[in-house]
Amino acid sequence: MIRGDHETPAAARVGSMGSAHSSSGAAALERLRGVGSDPLAELAAIKERTGLMAVGYFDSYLPEELIMAHGLAPYRITVSGREDVRSSEFIQGYACPAARDLLEQSLRGDLALLDGVLFTRYCDSLRGVFAVWDSEKLSPFVDLVRYPTVVDTPGAVTYLAKELQEVSDRMARALDAPLDERTLLDSIVACDRKRALVAELAARRASRELPLSGADYLAVLVAATTMLPDDFTATLSTLLEHPPAGEPGDAVPVVLSGTTFDNIALATAIEAAGLYVAADDLSSGSRWYGVRVGASLATGAAGAQVGDEEKSAGTFTDPWEALAYAYLSRPPCSVKEPSWPRADHLVSMVRASRAEGVVFYLTKYCDSEQVEWPFLRDRLEREGIPVVMVEGDQKGEGSGALSTRLEAFREQFELGGELS
Amino acid sequence: MSTGIDRPLTKRLEATRSLRSLIKGYYEELFRAADEGRPSAWLNVGVPCEFFYAMDIFPFYPENYGAACGALKITPQLSAVAEAHGFSADLCSYVRATLGTVFSGEGPYGELPKPTLQVSSMNSCIMIMVWWRAVQRHWDVPTFVVDTPLVREQSEGINLDYVESEVRRMVAWIEEQTGRTLDMERLREVVRLSNEGKVLWSEVLDLRRARPCPITAADIFTHMFPMVALRGTPQYVTHLRALRDEIKQRVDEGFAAVEGERYRLLWDNLPPWFDLKLFEDLAGRGVNFVIDTYTQAWGPRYMGPIDEADPVRSFAAYMGAGFLNVQIGRRYDLLAELVRLYDVDGIVFHSDRSCKPFSLVQVELRKRLQEDLGVPGLLLEGDHNDPTLLDRGRAWSQLESFLEMLDARRT
Numbered sequence: 001m002i003r004g005d006h007e008t009p010a011a012a013r014v015g016s017m018g019s020a021h022s023s024s025g026a027a028a029l030e031r032l033r034g035v036g037s038d039p040l041a042e043l044a045a046i047k048e049r050t051g052l053m054a055v056g057y058f059d060s061y062l063p064e065e066l067i068m069a070h071g072l073a074p075y076r077i078t079v080s081g082r083e084d085v086r087s088s089e090f091i092q093g094y095a096c097p098a099a100r101d102l103l104e105q106s107l108r109g110d111l112a113l114l115d116g117v118l119f120t121r122y123c124d125s126l127r128g129v130f131a132v133w134d135s136e137k138l139s140p141f142v143d144l145v146r147y148p149t150v151v152d153t154p155g156a157v158t159y160l161a162k163e164l165q166e167v168s169d170r171m172a173r174a175l176d177a178p179l180d181e182r183t184l185l186d187s188i189v190a191c192d193r194k195r196a197l198v199a200e201l202a203a204r205r206a207s208r209e210l211p212l213s214g215a216d217y218l219a220v221l222v223a224a225t226t227m228l229p230d231d232f233t234a235t236l237s238t239l240l241e242h243p244p245a246g247e248p249g250d251a252v253p254v255v256l257s258g259t260t261f262d263n264i265a266l267a268t269a270i271e272a273a274g275l276y277v278a279a280d281d282l283s284s285g286s287r288w289y290g291v292r293v294g295a296s297l298a299t300g301a302a303g304a305q306v307g308d309e310e311k312s313a314g315t316f317t318d319p320w321e322a323l324a325y326a327y328l329s330r331p332p333c334s335v336k337e338p339s340w341p342r343a344d345h346l347v348s349m350v351r352a353s354r355a356e357g358v359v360f361y362l363t364k365y366c367d368s369e370q371v372e373w374p375f376l377r378d379r380l381e382r383e384g385i386p387v388v389m390v391e392g393d394q395k396g397e398g399s400g401a402l403s404t405r406l407e408a409f410r411e412q413f414e415l416g417g418e419l420s
Numbered sequence: 421m422s423t424g425i426d427r428p429l430t431k432r433l434e435a436t437r438s439l440r441s442l443i444k445g446y447y448e449e450l451f452r453a454a455d456e457g458r459p460s461a462w463l464n465v466g467v468p469c470e471f472f473y474a475m476d477i478f479p480f481y482p483e484n485y486g487a488a489c490g491a492l493k494i495t496p497q498l499s500a501v502a503e504a505h506g507f508s509a510d511l512c513s514y515v516r517a518t519l520g521t522v523f524s525g526e527g528p529y530g531e532l533p534k535p536t537l538q539v540s541s542m543n544s545c546i547m548i549m550v551w552w553r554a555v556q557r558h559w560d561v562p563t564f565v566v567d568t569p570l571v572r573e574q575s576e577g578i579n580l581d582y583v584e585s586e587v588r589r590m591v592a593w594i595e596e597q598t599g600r601t602l603d604m605e606r607l608r609e610v611v612r613l614s615n616e617g618k619v620l621w622s623e624v625l626d627l628r629r630a631r632p633c634p635i636t637a638a639d640i641f642t643h644m645f646p647m648v649a650l651r652g653t654p655q656y657v658t659h660l661r662a663l664r665d666e667i668k669q670r671v672d673e674g675f676a677a678v679e680g681e682r683y684r685l686l687w688d689n690l691p692p693w694f695d696l697k698l699f700e701d702l703a704g705r706g707v708n709f710v711i712d713t714y715t716q717a718w719g720p721r722y723m724g725p726i727d728e729a730d731p732v733r734s735f736a737a738y739m740g741a742g743f744l745n746v747q748i749g750r751r752y753d754l755l756a757e758l759v760r761l762y763d764v765d766g767i768v769f770h771s772d773r774s775c776k777p778f779s780l781v782q783v784e785l786r787k788r789l790q791e792d793l794g795v796p797g798l799l800l801e802g803d804h805n806d807p808t809l810l811d812r813g814r815a816w817s818q819l820e821s822f823l824e825m826l827d828a829r830r831t
């Protein structure tokens with residue numbers, strides 16, 4: 001591989017050196033970074049501050065509004081990225097490392113603050129983790145949402161709406177936390193608002209108006225499902241209103257594609273290779289922040305009659321159906337059917353962010369992504385978008401081999417630039 | 421499938437001969453249907469073939485085909501083809517073998533005909549769905565997924581209503597694709613035969629309780645084919661009756677499939693199709709696997725008789741609570757029940773690298789069964805279809821130590 005002797009291009013840098021004007025923005029960013037790097041500390045602070053019970057979940061198909069509607073704090077359990085072997089006493093090593101990481105956190109006692117955990121059928125590795133969790137009673141309350149896999153039928157919406165209510169009933173009983181219909185509607189508003197703000201941040205990054213690094217952006221994504229929504233919204237609003245000064249840098253802009261990706265150190269390593277994560281196609285990112293439940297709720301909801309035609313156009317009077325519809329209609333993960341809109345979504349993220357390529361992060365033993373990869377690769381090739389696949393275990397800061405591969409990928413653009 | 425047939429140490433079942441011709445006939449029919457332009461469908465084992473026989477659509481089960489590739493030990497070559505197309509070597513070995521055939525046209529039966537349609541259900545694994553997806557993309561074949569959300573114990577209430585609506589959606593979709601309609605009377609006829617065979621199958625499984633056990637694990641795994649692919653056909657009933665009669669006769673005569681049966685073990689998970697000889701080699705040590713969990717998937721605990729009065733709902737209940745669609749509690753109960761019924765000395769948990777839904781609960785099951793019932797278990801690393809993933813020497817020494825431990829418990 002030919003390497004130039006020039007410096008690695010700089011990824012975007014913003015933050016601590018900001019002007020007085022943006023100091024509140026810098027403080028907001030520091031707060032989000034703090035939560036992103038230690039979400040469990042934030043959970044502890046929430047519990048301490050509010051006295052709320054907390055219920056965790058793993059995948060972003062689970063509507064956190066369901067948890068909030070019971071006056072409980074929702075907490076998306078993120079991948080810690082720590083090396084641990086504890087899970088091997090409970091599950092085989094060919095369960096995906098991200099799923100094992102979640103189990104390890106529990107076995108370490110890191111998740112002792114959770115009063116309950118909700119699983120969905122996301123993938124076969126997480127399903128294995130559910131079995132162990134359930135059998136070992138790793139949290140006081142654990143339940144399975146019998147979640148649909150097929151996401152594009154009216155039947156799935158109706159069914160999921162009912163299923164969420166059944167889970168709600170069980171959770172209310174188990175945690176003595178009754179459902180409050182008003183809180184459900186308020187939660188829908190609060191969660192829509194925070195997701196809309198994340199979407200705004202993503203759009204402003206995509207246009208390079210707000211050159212937040214990819215690592216910081218990931219910290220925001222983690223914070224978005226860790227902090228209580230109103231707190232998060234206030235903090236991110238401050239950041240958006242007073243963006244700290246910074247330069248976009250001259251790193252090669254890419255879209256990061258994969259499942260859930262919470263490892264900020266790994267994102268830093270990707271950017272250290274001279275790439276700039278300008279946008280994402282992640283389960284916990286752009287495939288999630290577009291969810292707008294309120295948009296599916298007919299105005300003056302209660303008591304209003306909505307016919308089948310309006311339902312199929314995505315309008316409901318029942319908040320549960322609106323929830324189900326909104327979550328099922330997001331750009332799909334590869335564990336859902338149909339999955340083809342994911343490829344369109346990925347391409348649109350590349351175009352919208354003027355990214356020059358895609359980094360596809362494949363988590364080892366992730367079956368659905370392993371099958372999706374050749375399809376996405378071919379599609380990107382047809383679109384003339386360079387892509388590199390890196391396989392890893394979502395641990396630490398990635399390996400030397402990962403950096404080498406990414407640097408080689410970045411050099412491809414420099415060589416292309418020199419040749420043209 | 422040709423495995424488990426040439427075994428010098430254990431006596432071959434006569435029914436194996438008719439099984440061979442059943443399999444041959446099945447594959448001939450697959451190719452004939454394609455030649456004659458009759459519709460065929462690729463299905464996973466969680467999709468009942470009864471609907472397809474009732475609609476004269478030839479049902480083909482790639483998992484079964486994968487096992488045939490495994491038996492012939494050609495999975496590694498076929499896998500290499502799939503890997504060259506960008507598919508990971510970590511995928512289920514059934515998937516790699518079948519995709520290898522789809523991409524190369526190579527395999528035990530040569531090039532497989534492109535099906536008219538594909539149907540998969542979510543009641544075993546995510547892998548199935550993405551496997552069909554890969555085939556759909558390559559061959560551009562219409563594909564349908566029957567949604568069967570994971571349940572804890574049973575499919576009931578809103579879940580059963582949903583799965584039933586999914587089965588109805590499947591039928592409507594097939595009708596639209598093929599221009600054929602499902603005649604409920606015809607379906608009932610097929611269901612009648614299917615139920616008849618299932619009763620015979622449970623009798624076969626029950627007969628294995630005899631001491632000494634009349635057949636080996638290799639026998640039963642080999643004879644699974646009709647349960648998977650021929651349910652509801654007359655030849656399936658005929659074959660199962662002959663099989664049941666032959667095994668019953670063995671029991672009546674006190675025939676021991678493993679001479680001097682010393683250890684009665686339970687096999688959990690799929691077998692290594694490429695190495696059914698393992699069971700024979702173990703027979704030489706006085707081991708018989710008198711029961712297993714895999715064949716139970718077609719047994720009365722998971723696939724009871726379908727209600728002829730309301731077959732659609734009844735199939736939905738079965739699909740919704742399929743063997744791999746329920747949770748660890750039911751697997752635990754099943755294992756505990758089999759240990760008791762079959763008077764089992766120990767359990768070998770085949771930790772099948774390919775099959776996460778089957779395998780990823782085994783460490784926990786082994787621990788709990790040992791703690792609760794005192795039944796020892798061995799976790800044996802391997803794979804059901806890829807010989808490169810089974811370290812035979814290591815497996816053998818693990819098995820030896822396990823048997824020694826069982827001996828020590830006896831003294």
Ligand code: SF4
Pocket residue numbers: 096097098099122123124125126259260335363365366367369
């Ligand atoms: S990375 Fe893949 S296999 Fe692992 S938890 Fe996520 S979806 Fe499941």
Ligand code: SF4
Pocket residue numbers: 483512513514515544545546547548744774775776777778
């Ligand atoms: S993963 Fe298991 S259930 Fe799924 S296709 Fe492979 S062997 Fe069958």
